[in-house]
């Protein structure tokens with residue numbers, strides 16, 4: 001009897017682990033960090049905790065729904081790529097129907113939470129971001145143009161604005177600067193991985209930049225985008241939104257990113273591309289944590 005119960009429990013935990021994987025949890029975690037910073041920067045003091053919590057839940061649910069829909073729409077190519085062939089829908093561990101229902105339940109719940117407990121503007125903007133990623137990027141851009149991730153990157157760059165509108169009920173210039181930062185960060189983030197996985201994307205005829213324009217061209221594009229990112233990251237300081245703590249930190253972080261891009265372009269080793277990709281995640285995380293530290297320390301300085 002005990003063995004049967006253990007078998008049932010372990011079976012269920014495997015199923016839920018697969019559903020959890022559909023939500024791209026690490027991606028959503030960083031998306032939520034950027035949304036949270038948007039919420040914290042929206043006012044001088046601390047935000048209302050109840051609004052913060054329901055906003056994080058709503059944005060998290062809609063982001064997870066977008067990720068799950070991406071698994072469904074990409075299952076054919078996921079099944080053929082070394083990096084993604086193990087995924088639950090690609091492997092048939094979760095049926096298309098169940099994955100779609102899972103995604104729609106997450107999306108509906110997230111939208112209702114945001115609409116009812118936060119504000120309609122944030123609900124609609126978050127739904128639009130989900131649509132932008134799951135439909136516009138995944139179904140069209142990804143398969144149509146090597147600029148796919150530059151344009152599609154806007155959806156994933158929205159969370160700081162979503163966090164801001166959750167607190168204020170209105171769009172403002174400051175969070176749009178944060179959106180621009182993630183927008184400029186996305187190409188070096190993804191193209192470094194795309195270089196590392198070029199053959200995978202070529203095998204499924206995905207028009208990623210290293211496939212359509214070659215690895216050298218992509219390395220140049222990555223370096224140029226880290227230069228653009230360096231300049232865009234100065235904007236919050238130049239407009240007076242942040243102080244010296246952020247300025248020093250952002251200069252160091254972006255010089256570090258440019259160093260990776262320079263090494264990738266001129267002194268690449270076998271693992272430089274994947275190391276650049278992994279650093280891009282640390283870079284964005286530290287950059288947004290820096291915005292938070294600066295916001296409160298800068299504020300208490302006056």
Ligand code: HEM
Pocket residue numbers: 026027030031034083137148149150152153154156157182186189190193281284
């Ligand atoms: C169009 C925009 C983007 C594209 C094409 C893209 C592409 C990718 C890809 C292909 C992976 C590898 C996933 C895997 O192998 O499981 C990845 C991982 C990741 N991405 Fe992005 N990304 C984008 C935007 C973002 C944004 C906006 C964030 C967060 C703010 C983000 C955070 C992450 C994180 C944290 C990982 C690591 C996930 C893991 O290790 O499981 N990405 N990205």
Ligand SMILES: CC(C)=CCC/C(C)=C/CC/C(C)=C/COP(=O)(O)OP(=O)(O)O
Pocket residue numbers: 024027028031059062063064066067070074084126127129130133138155156158159
């Ligand atoms: C509501 C909201 C903010 C929505 C956006 C949420 C979201 C999940 C953005 C994901 C960014 C990302 C990892 C894209 C990769 O897709 P891919 O298909 O190129 O990667 P894959 O090949 O690993 O599946």
